[in-house]
Amino acid sequence: MSWLSNIDYGAVLVWRRNADVFFKTWKTNFLPSILEPLLYLVAMGAGLGGLIVGLKYAGQDIGYVRFLAPGLVAISIMYGGFFECTYGSFVRMHYQKTFDAIVATPVSLEDVIAGEILWGASKSFLNSTIVLLVIQVMGLTFVPEVLFAAPTALAVPALAFLGGLMFSAIAMIFTALVPNIDSFNYPFYLLVTPMFLLGGTFFPISQLGAAEPLAYIFPLTHVSILVRDMSLGLVRWVDLASFIYVLAAVVVTFIPAVYLMRKRLIK
C-alpha cells in the first residue's frame, strides 16, 4: 500500500476546489438543510408524535419529537457524505473529467480521492450542523422539547465530520465500482434507504425485536446512537462501542476506496 504515501497537501487543494464551488452558491445549497428538519419536526414530531405515548429510550421516558430530532441530525450526516461521494464524485470523475485534469498536475490520484472524501465529510459536517442549529432555534422558540442543553451536544459537529468520513468512503467504494450513474440506485435502495428507516432514526431499534442485533451492522445505527446520546447528555457503554465502530469503519473503508479508485482510473 505504498500508494497511501502519495497523499499529501494535494488532498487539501482538491478539497478547496470543491469548497469553492459549493460556496459560490451557498444560499441555495443550505436551503434543504434548513427546510428539511422543519418539515420533519412538524410532520413527524407534531403530527405523528402526538399519537405516540409511553416511548422509552435508554430506560427513560422521552417525548417522540425529542427522540426524533437527533435522528434527523444523524440522517443528514449520512446523506451529506453519501450523496457527495456518489453522484457528486461520479459527475466530476466521469462527465466533467475533473480528475483527469487534476492528476496532470503535482496532485496525485490518491490526493484526489482523499480530497473528495474530505469534502464529503465536510458536507456531512455542514449539513448536519445546520440541521442541529435549526432544531435548537426551534427548541428556543416553538418546540421547547427539542432544546438540547447538554454540553456534549456541542461535540456533535465533530462527530458529524468523523461519521461523514465513513459514509463518504463507503460511497466512494460504490463510485469506483458502478458501471454508470444509474447504478447508484442499488446502494441507495439496498443500503441507504433501509438505514434511513431502520437505523435508530424514527424509532428505537429495540422495536425491531429479534432483528435488533442486525441493526448494529448498519453504520447509521452507530451514528444515531452517538448523536442522540450526545444531544441528551447520556453516557453509556454502547457509546464507546459505537465510537470504536465508526473510527474503525473510517479506516476499513478508506483504504479500499482509494485502492478501487486507483484500479478504475489508472490505466
Place this chain on the structure above:
Amino acid sequence: MPVVSARKLVKRYDGFLAVDHIDFDIEEGEIFGFLGPNGAGKSTTMRMVQGVSPVTSGKLEVLGMDITRRSKEIKALIGVAPQEDNLDPDFPVVRNLTTYARYFRIPAEEAEKRARRLLEFMQLEEKADAEIEELSGGMKRRLIVARALINEPRLLILDEPTTGLDPQARHLIWERVRELKRNGATIILSTHYMDEAEQLCDRLVIMENGRFLVEGRPKDLIQQVVGPCVLEIIDPEEGRDIESYLVSVGAQVERSAYRIYAYSKQCQTIQSGFRERFPDTYSTVRSATLEDVFLRLTGRRLRE
C-alpha cells in the same frame, strides 16, 4: 542531456501491447511530433511521459528524472493540453486558470497575474469572466493551451491541439506554438494533420502498432520515403495498363480509389511520356508532402 529519453519503453494493457519497445530522445528546444493512425500508441506514449500512465517496462526519463519514481516532481515542471476537453465547468474562464495554478502551489496573487497574461496571449481576455459552456470549441482549445502554460513548464505536451478547429483558430495556435519555441520551450505534439506536423515539427516519428515506422526531420523523411515530387493520375480509366506503364518507367506506384500516385525523382519526364501514351487521362505533378510519406507507410485503407 535530452528532455525526454526512452529506452525499450513498453506499455501493455490487458495483454494488448500498446507501445512495443520504443527508443527516443527529445532534445531541449525542439518540437517533436508523434504521428500515426488512431490506436497507434501516440497518446499512450504521451501519457507515460506525463506520468499518468504507469510504464510496463523499459526506462523513461523526463527532465533527467525517472518517471516511475519522481512523477510528482516531473508533473510540476511540465504542461499538458489533453485531447479531450476537461476544463472545469464549475468555474468561469479566469478561475479555471487560477484554480489550476493552485494545484501547482502557485500563490494566489501570482496565479492571477499569470492567468491574465495567458488569456491575453491566447486572445481570450474578453472572455475572462465567461462560463465554460459559453465558449466555442476554438476558445476552449485556446484555454486548454493557456492552462497548460500556467506553471511556466519546461516541457509542453500538446495532444492533438487543433483537432476540429476552424483555419483561423488553427493558425492562432500554430503561431503561439512557434512563439513558445522561440522562447526556448521544448514541445511534444501529436496530430492527425500532416500540414501541421510539416509546419511545426523539427523532428517527428510515425507510429503504427506501438512501434516507430520512421523517425526524422519532415523534409528528410519526404526525400527518403517519397522523393521530391509526385505525379498524380486523376480518375484513371479501368482496364488500361497505367500502373504497369508507370512501374516500367521506374516510378513507385500507389493506388487509391480514384487516384494513382507515382513517386519518382523525375516527375516531369515521366509526365511527358505518360501524356503521349495516355493523352486523355488527366495528370498533375506536385511536390511531395508529409501526407504522402504517411500514406505510403501506413497504407490507404481506413482504420477503425
